[in-house]
Amino acid sequence: MVGYGSEWHPDDLPDGLVVADRSGEVVCFNAAAARLTGIRAAVALGTPLDHALPLEDLDGHRWWQLTDPYGGLAIRSGQPERNLLLPGGREVLVSARYVRERPLGPVERVVVALRGTEARRRTERGHAELIATVAHELRSPLTSVKGFTKTLLAKWERFTDEQKRWMLESVDADADRVTRLIAELLDISRIDAGRLELRKQVVDLAGAVRRHVDGKVAAGCPAERFDIRTTEPLTQLWADPDKIDQVLANLLENAVRHGEGTVTIEVAPAKEVVEAAHWERPGTPPRVMEGTAVTVSDEGTGIPEESMPRVFTRFWRGSKRGGTGLGLYIVKGIVEAHGGTIRITRAPGGGAQFRFILPAGVPDFML
Template structure:
């Protein structure tokens, strides 16, 4: 058993509870003062591919034959029992098991007097590399996506500005205005992409700030619809249904605008037919039995909808509902914003056959009013 404790005022550690090594998510290997394995949990067996029965009782170097990436045997290299007397740990590093299996390994040396005495235990932690590789692939895909999305507008900006600088007098005022408007639109596109990247970094780090104020959600929704109509979308494509009275909504107005804008853009660009937006009060029962009021917003269209096998991936990075452009980051950001407000979002099939997105924001009251 692995003891868990708390530090008392006089520096002693009082035992509070014990953890079964089999319940740990990471691999745990423990060798005694003689260097023989006395603990080899299930996670260690899964990660290393070595059955626990084969490892227990054997010398550590034989039970867990690790090599560094240059092919050197790791245990003779680090020599936990006979090496530097003041060493108490080995930082995590990539090592290899027989057959080329890569694992992340760290170690702690428990000494008799805590610092320089003989080693009583060597505690080894093992982690698989799959999660890290997924993260690395995600970063690589993000970089590739950003590079691709930046290339087109920056090429346009560079081309038009170079042309205007070199041949300004050859163009009419209308031609110059058209080129400058194109440069302005492409610059806005780059700005939006940078804002998306900043949002993603804050969402991933759990640092997305929410500056709450009272938000007129139906009013914000109508502004977005009016903007779409002004941009040339037919007014009859939109139906807005608001069930009054709605509870007061305290939220970040800019981020709510971001959510509404993204969902409406998706419905107009990727959907077909009528886009229906419903705003209704919502009441949820919390675990402690209290009721929490909120506002539910549903955006649905009559397009082809989302394939059943794609629904679980809709809010992941780089998911695209079609090949009609976009970074595939918008819905990932929308989910992060909604959850930062303490809300939830889901997607399913609309009655008309299209996609239906529904998010709920709790009617949070700021601290100064509670």
């Protein structure tokens, strides 16, 4: 087989691949299949599929007899992925596709894909942790909302207008907190599925930074704590303004809340060498990306070197608790959805330094 201009081999695949011909004999048993099953390719090749892969379901039934790929219904195109067992209790995730040369014709090949169960377990653990985190974060504001509304309904006449206003403002703030959490969950779902929708338009990144800093000052942060530095000329930037606001708000909030000293925000033209993404064809050379860089630095204690690789993962909170630990994961997803990059290093003043680059480009309708 040939792909991307170079010779391709089944052993290059990360997942197990087993192929049986029209007679049911195994003609392909790649290295990943051997690793996952503990069966040597030399033993499997040339033997019947049900002997090479003696699979059973979790109830102990032989899988090939149940599915009958060669003698079953001619409308079947394969089997969805499911957990199966090999001799000795080894678990594997197995899916199969039946290849026919014509509709309703005989099966010419059975293509079996094998995956280890650890990836699924990691996903399940991640989902369980997400559910637990969300339940914990929702409990506090909802308890507060329930308490205040119940009290107001039961004892409305006993409170002054000022007391009523204070309780209603607390309910409003907690409702905003719940809304933000739901928005985070929706963002994570779309990022994980690769479906984060961007509504691009021309964005004044330097202006957006100034607006966010003005908001922090209006909320009570001393103006002298911020140092905005802009290097002109900046390239025209097409991006989703709401998503970019999320990125800036998160990075500034982290710098103000967890950092110390002056928070420096630099906006400047950028030219950076970017390595090929994991989904690009093998051997794709690095490319030069031109665009606009935003760097947010503080003068606090910073983030330990050993923790930096985990900063953009789910639930990372560092040494200080608070929040869901989802913000930086979402920030990275938004930046990468724009085709940009983000990284963390130690700031010159000793604190944390986040730097993201958004590429210069054109709106989607012109592509």
